[in-house]
Amino acid sequence: MKFKPFLATLSLIVLFAACSQDNHERIFDSSKLPVVSQEAVDQLIADFVLAEDGDIITIPEGFFPLKTQLILDNRRDISIRGAGMEKTVLSFRDLRAGGEGVKLVGDNVRIEHLTIEDAPGDGVKAQHCDGIAFENINVTWTNGDKSKNGTYAIYPVQCKNVLIDGCVASHSRDAGIYVGQSEGIIVRNNLAFGNVAGIEIENSDDAEVYDNVARNNTGGILVFNLPGLPKADGKRTKIFRNNILENNHKNFALEEGQSNGNPVSMIPPGSGIILMAAKEIDVYENEIHGNRTMGIAISSYQITGFPAEAPNWSPYSENIRIWNNDYERPMAIPDLTKEFGQLISMYNAHGKGKSQDIIYDGFFDRSRATEIIQNPMKICIDEPQIAKLYFTLFDLEKGTSDIQAFKDITPFTCPQGISGL
């Protein structure tokens, strides 16, 4: 699906929208910390290399300039412990080869009380772990040009039993907290700000995302399933009691005016929650305030315009339950820099330039029903503010020349209540 025709007519407004500034907020200034000696840096590298099962790697106070990756190689029962988020800083600004700053592989591994800065790829990546905990760590980038920042700040992938608790993730040019292809996940009490995506759960099962603050990202909380990955699809994510506030940061996944093949680079600024090809999702008791494009988007992979076929994977979002959330639309126009934003701005059912609380892109599996109003993908919305919400159902099947939009939310209000699904 392409919305190119909009682009020509919107150039003036796009210029205006591009004036929104970057967020460079830091929770503390690491440059004030004393730089440790080269011996201390070498000791830390050696501690990782020589770690044995059951070790506690204690990292003292100070600023550690690292030129090589810190890798934990398949060990059990390891704790990596700094002296505090604002006291122990691992800086990968001078890393010259390798993706992530810290890589953790093993079972029952914990990393806590430290800060990781300026890794060229991911801040901290954990792969093939059973039992991995990130607690009270801060992962960020301090560059001026945010499109040169790293990909994910906190990045468990292909793991089981993941805990991310009390962490801060900021300024990633993809997702601050990204959990990929994993099972059994708790993401709680974290702060994600200034990222393209605040928190993202992708191709994963059984995730609980609660009591987090996602503010001033491009998109606050995302649940995606992408095609063609070893873990083909993901199910069951609960998103509850989060504050999803003013996620209006410009999308810096790429430099101005560029686009590529990644869905995250297409996220319009002003997105609270985006569900894409997501299955069995509960969204409840969240505070969704000040996101200028939409509070919640229920979408299918077709919205990206990329090939939407892959084995053991479905492009549709289905079995989505949304209830008891609190919405506040800002006094601002929706995004016009991304095609998805332009769609909402121009074609929503409540009038041009109006922020939406919930949008549904309307793609559905035609083998299940002939009409979207039969609710074949089982979308269930039961909100106290339902009468006042701006809801838009799109029909994009006919292409850009004939986009339809509908206000009526009743086909998706589940008469049996949310437990009816």
Added chain:
Amino acid sequence: MSSRKTLSYLAYALFGLMISLGGIIFGCQPKHKEVISVPDSSSELELTAFPTASPNDIDLADLPYKKLSAYGFFQGALKDLMPSEQVLPYAPASSLFTDYAHKSRYLWMPADSTARVIAHSGVGDIDFPEGSILIKNFYYPEDFRVTDGPRRVLETRLMVKQAGKWEAYPYVWNGAQTDADYKVTGAEIPVSWVDEAGESQLIQYIVPNKNQCKSCHNRNEELVPIGVQIKHLNYDISHKGRKVNQLVRWEEHGFLKGEGIPSDITALVDYRDDANHVDLRAKAYLDINCGHCHQAAGPASTSGLFLTYEETDPMKLGVYKTPVAAGFGAGTLKFDVVPGKPEESILLHRMSTNEVGAAMPEIGRVTVHKEGVDLVRKWIQQLPDVR
């Protein structure tokens, strides 16, 4: 040459000068060595502290030794890398690009032990006996146009089979080229050479830290060798003036049990040999440079992009496959591989950049492999458009 580049060259030169001065001031002459005169030779032969070391005396329980010389893999001056009697040279048909470094590889096994081919592994995995040691040296000739000219050895990496598992022990050579020290924390070494075209080259060569070994040598989080599979070894080499299959040579040497070479395993071609079809050459290049990581059992399985020689599914090979992560890794491109359009393919883009975070492979190079890029460009150019 840009002024910034000039500056960095100057910095390297200064660095080199400081190192040399440091060597003079602090008397960084190699210790533990003796210089003996050999009657029938006009040159001095330098030996290290272990003139009588033999691999037969290696005690696995004592590994890793602090010095490379302690293993006794080589006879004569260590830097000449002349293998001892039981140490066998080998090479994969196609080899990994490491900043144009030259490599020499050797295999040693304890006496009376042999390796066996594991049946039905698909790629021809070899089960090595306890105590087997793979030895890989990284060096740069001063002038690539001169064979047997002076050269500088930078690294020797050992993989040792101990208690049924492989261990990796990296050694970094000293400036005097008399020995190499066990070093787990990695290093950066300025290296210069004159390339085949007569151009001077200068890079900051990066020695990975020990745990970075598994960035490549990793199958299901177990450390494994890469090049010693039937698919890499099954080709003719020249030995003492005759052409012989490398695996037959291993059998003759007693390193491989003679059960015949499995016929069901497709052997890689040498990607440099343009007598082969570009498809085979490019797939061989991608296999040895990318496939160890980009496969179902490798660390890059997360991407769903699988670049092994055996892979035939176009989507897994990246054809019209969108990337998982956003950002400059993909540049402004949509798909990993667009048939017929190399310039629109992320695969080629990431091979063609040195930017950390976008460059692929992630470790092992700080320069672009021009010849590799050219080959993969040709391959994408001729791929049929399946869409």
